[in-house]
Amino acid sequence: MRAVRIGKLDKRIEIGDVEEVRQENGRYEEEFVSYHKCWARVHPLSGSEKFAAQQIESELTHRVEIRYFPGIRPQQVIKYGSRTFEIEAVIDLDEQHREMHLDCVEVGDG
Numbered sequence: 001m002r003a004v005r006i007g008k009l010d011k012r013i014e015i016g017d018v019e020e021v022r023q024e025n026g027r028y029e030e031e032f033v034s035y036h037k038c039w040a041r042v043h044p045l046s047g048s049e050k051f052a053a054q055q056i057e058s059e060l061t062h063r064v065e066i067r068y069f070p071g072i073r074p075q076q077v078i079k080y081g082s083r084t085f086e087i088e089a090v091i092d093l094d095e096q097h098r099e100m101h102l103d104c105v106e107v108g109d110g
Helices: 047-053
Strands: 011-022 028-044 062-067 077-080 083-092 099-107
Touching: 028 077
Parallel strands: none
Antiparallel strands: 011 028, 011 077, 028 062, 062 099, 077 083, 083 099
């Protein structure tokens, strides 16, 4: 069983959903609704990781590693500082409920 490398989880992220919320003026606007805040390792995919990932998803740009947390799913959003990532794949590493890899696409102009 692999131990979670806590020291490498050095970035504070927030995971949530983008939902349409009705404003006072009656219009609907998209807002980020937080689901979970945690420490993570955020890193761009290397050439070989990106090549392997592109066999499934053509735009993957980053992998986010976190401790296991139930309920995280594709199409949720990660906020990291001014940057935004859409989760494309959620991997429960070794199915041990200890560590998760979130394969993501960076969106927007950061």
